[in-house]
Amino acid sequence: MKTQVAIIGAGPAGLMLGHLLRQADIDCVILERQSRAHVEGRIRAGVLERTTMDILDKLGINRRMHAEGLLHSGFCLADGGRLIHIDIAELTGKQVMIYGQTEVTRDLLDAAPDRGLEVLWEVEDVELHEITTETPYVTFVKGGESARLEAHFIAGCDGFHGPSRRSVPQRAGREFERVYPFGWLGMLAEVPPCRHELVYANHARGFALASMRSHSRSRYYIQVPIDERVEDWPDERVWDELSLRLGAEVAGNITRGPALEKSIAPLRSYVFEPMRHGSLFLAGDAAHIVPPTGAKGLNLAASDIVYLSDAMIGFFKRKDALGIETYSARALARVWKSERFSWSLTCLTHRFPDDSPFDRRMQVAELDYIASSPAAQLAIAENYVGLPL
Ligand code: APR
Ligand code: PHB
Numbered sequence: 001m002k003t004q005v006a007i008i009g010a011g012p013a014g015l016m017l018g019h020l021l022r023q024a025d026i027d028c029v030i031l032e033r034q035s036r037a038h039v040e041g042r043i044r045a046g047v048l049e050r051t052t053m054d055i056l057d058k059l060g061i062n063r064r065m066h067a068e069g070l071l072h073s074g075f076c077l078a079d080g081g082r083l084i085h086i087d088i089a090e091l092t093g094k095q096v097m098i099y100g101q102t103e104v105t106r107d108l109l110d111a112a113p114d115r116g117l118e119v120l121w122e123v124e125d126v127e128l129h130e131i132t133t134e135t136p137y138v139t140f141v142k143g144g145e146s147a148r149l150e151a152h153f154i155a156g157c158d159g160f161h162g163p164s165r166r167s168v169p170q171r172a173g174r175e176f177e178r179v180y181p182f183g184w185l186g187m188l189a190e191v192p193p194c195r196h197e198l199v200y201a202n203h204a205r206g207f208a209l210a211s212m213r214s215h216s217r218s219r220y221y222i223q224v225p226i227d228e229r230v231e232d233w234p235d236e237r238v239w240d241e242l243s244l245r246l247g248a249e250v251a252g253n254i255t256r257g258p259a260l261e262k263s264i265a266p267l268r269s270y271v272f273e274p275m276r277h278g279s280l281f282l283a284g285d286a287a288h289i290v291p292p293t294g295a296k297g298l299n300l301a302a303s304d305i306v307y308l309s310d311a312m313i314g315f316f317k318r319k320d321a322l323g324i325e326t327y328s329a330r331a332l333a334r335v336w337k338s339e340r341f342s343w344s345l346t347c348l349t350h351r352f353p354d355d356s357p358f359d360r361r362m363q364v365a366e367l368d369y370i371a372s373s374p375a376a377q378l379a380i381a382e383n384y385v386g387l388p389l
Pocket of ligand 2: 045046292
């Protein structure tokens with residue numbers, strides 16, 4: 001098989017790239033390890049920056065997002081009963097869209113056939129070859145048959161555990177990582193949200209987040225110890241903990257109900273540099289991970305793909321290699337600023353096991369400062385809505 005761009009991974013990064021390249025009439029094929037049902041069944045975050053919405057608008061894959069998504073103009077930080085409202089629309093002139101990544105993925109997949117975007121599902125043993133030449137190729141097994149896909153470029157959109165980043169020789173790359181000493185227990189329930197906006201709570205017992213998917217479906221999170229098991233958290237225990245951590249005013253409006261989904265995820269900050277090695281380009285979770293506190297994971301994948309699709313379209317359509325040459329530096333400049341924001345908001349709102357009384361006072365002082373300073377609120381708001389590309 002031959003194509004212009006071999007894309008590994010049918011998550012948000014791979015699917016957005018595939019659509020943008022096909023829209024520019026560039027050949028590409030997506031190789032995905034899992035089944036379509038598995039990919040569509042993933043429950044992830046749900047806050048879209050303007051950058052991400054713009055991609056879906058540009059692709060014309062935006063009807064359901066505008067019909068079912070919820071535009072939000074602010075969110076709250078909670079600290080022991082105090083609610084600090086961050087009015088992102090007033091401060092930045094921008095809003096964010098509450099629309100689950102699950103829905104984004106479903107919309108991109110439903111639109112793939114009309115775009116002529118081919119996804120090969122359940123491919124195994126994907127391996128990258130000759131990635132420092134101009135004739136790289138990918139080998140894989142599909143339905144028991146070995147296959148080879150020759151391409152001009154390979155886009156590694158295969159997430160944190162995929163083969164692409166591992167194909168870069170150790171001497172050619174550098175990792176930066178912070179693993180947090182706790183995880184997030186997430187719960188999805190078909191109950192109305194407790195508040196019209198998201199609430200990020202810092203509490204002595206740990207962090208909690210009240211989010212939503214629609215006016216009838218809520219998404220909640222609580223910080224749990226790193227080795228916690230979801231079996232030890234029956235629904236009622238989660239509801240009780242949320243009520244304690246979110247504070248009386250917010251908790252008073254919580255509607256309880258059975259969990260549709262409940263799982264625990266670890267938190268880490270991670271960046272791999274550079275995001276290009278020869279003919280291989282890394283994008284999304286394949287290159288970087290953020291703690292979910294700032295809801296930046298999907299949005300960073302989107303900004304990577306804006307840079308990468310512009311670069312590849314410039315190369316194939318205008319024989320302009322500037323975007324290709326500058327992709328890694330441009331993408332990383334935005335990645336690091338989002339890493340900083342996600343790390344900072346995590347440190348502000350979570351309880352660290354080795355926190356000293358001084359550390360706690362620093363959190364209280366920072367929350368007091370944010371509560372009293374429009375400048376501090378603007379700094380948070382412009383990061384939350386997404387920094388300019
Ligand atoms: N071969 C083919 N496909 C693979 C392989 C492999 N060896 N390994 C992983 N994949 C696929 C995964 O099955 C997944 O569908 O690559 C895809 C990677 O998708 P994501 O992990 O969703 O990463 P990305 O597209 O960068 O999107 C980042 O997704 O996981 C969330 O929190 C993350 O919001 C962030 C967003
Ligand atoms: C979610 O709704 O899943 C969500 C929202 C905001 C976050 C993280 C997750 O920061």
